[in-house]
Amino acid sequence: MNDSAPDKVTSRRGFFQLAFGWLAAIFAATASAAGAVRFLVPNVLFEPDQRFKAGKPDDYLDGAVTFLDDERVFIVRKGNTFRCLSAICTHLGCTVNRAGQGFHCPCHGSVFDDQGVVKSGPAPRPLDWFSVSLSKDNRLLVDKGRRVTDDKYLVI
């Protein structure tokens, strides 16, 4: 063996040893990093159900926009139509307040109209509307996991 040959030609065996060594090291590093990151992504969440019952339709007055504290949504009733508007600002997640006909966000000043459309401020898109249906026992059933367009009503 003459490793210290002055012309530094790599032998075939040397090349494979080196290549294998590097590949093994890179593989081990990547696999450990990937494993650690994957470990940190939870598989099961213990978060509240996205669906909830919002009481009887008649609990809401005609023309009223009612805020439900625990769910951070507004129930909007007009005549016998019901819709549900998210109160979570689409900018960075603060809860909007009712202001006049529309909504104001206290965090960075976004202003929304009564349809949740952005009038001014940094919010990039309108407030979300959630699907509303009627449960078997005649309660409003809201699913915050299902977004709908603003022209979807529950008619009673």
Place this chain on the structure above:
Amino acid sequence: MNAPAPKRLWQRFTRTRVGRSIFRVGLPESNLERSQAMVSSFLLHVQPAKVHRHALRASYSLGLGLISLYLFCILCGTGVLLMFYYVPSTDKAYDIMKDLQFVVSAGLVIRNMHRWAAHLMVLFVMLHMCRVFYTGAYKNPREFNWVLGVGLLLVTLGLSFTGYLLPWDQLAFWAITVGTSIAGYAPVVGEKLKYLMLGGHIVGQDSLTRFYALHVIVLPAIAVLMISVHLFRVRKDGGLSRPDEPGDVVEQIPLGQLPANKSYGLMELARGTTPQVGKNPEDEVFSWPHLVFRELLLFLLVTAVVLFLAIFWNAPLEEIANAVHPPNPAKAPWYFLGLQELVSYSAFWGGVVVPGLLVTALALLPYIDRKRHGVGRWFARERVVANTIFSVCVAIAVIFTVIGSLFRGPNWSWVEPWKNPPAVTEGH
């Protein structure tokens, strides 16, 4: 001469068998002993036995890096104490903060110290960065130490951010809601990153657990490592930067061409020159007592100031976290208010693009501005362009911070601080 009693006692102790086994050198009397004291003590040996006079000039470094280091030490000390009571649980955390304030002996002062030292550390790390910039100290061979510094700035901000979630008060809750939502705007990985940070979709127990782990072990460990390397590099890069002197520019002779009629020490071979080349003994003084004494004095001063603040001013604790209603206005701590103002124009541009570009520019700076002039002096004429650009950036950052702090009221609307803020009438 009659030495004062404590000194005499100490000297007698270090001459006993036990004293000698611990300290090796007593209070140094001669220059030889001064050097021995520096190299034989664990805490002191990280510093050279002799330092350049320039490095001792308080008007040069302003001691800002050291102050940051001392604040970090105070934070570690008080932080560990707080850990003996704190539990990262959404049910308990807030009550424990109240206990610390009203029940635990000295709890109030220790919590205050931790909070004020954290604010000061952010401030002093920023000031230290400005000092390094205005003295051109990031230039060759200190480029990489500047990059480490940029990392340390980010770690410092990360420590503050993760720290203020822990009390689980209104500020905590909404700052994290907003902060992680900003991360959600990052291109491609944004939503995943947010999910990873929160450990779910909502700010809750999982988020608190994660931020706690980051705050008490991950980030401090990274900080300790990086600070160690940072300080090591200050020394290996030749001590504090100073103006070039004729003797400084030393030609290194490549190994193969060293004259053969001489024997060489390992240091010489490793460095390319003997350790003495480029040093003028006239310019150097013994670290003991000149450097060590100053460092000790500064440490006492920093501790005294933090203690003073902690005794006379209480760290804020807002109402308990309310996951439904943010306070109005919901404001971040001062060092993030510039960012919050930016974000109030656009979350993507203000929260992702501008900070991203700023950090990249800072990290690349020493590789862009490579001319070796004006190092080691404040506001050198030769650096007027660089200094102007930097000053404009600093001024803009300050203006945004001031606007965010003082000129924003309910609903983030424009208010003039000298007038009474408009009453908040909205609600549910």
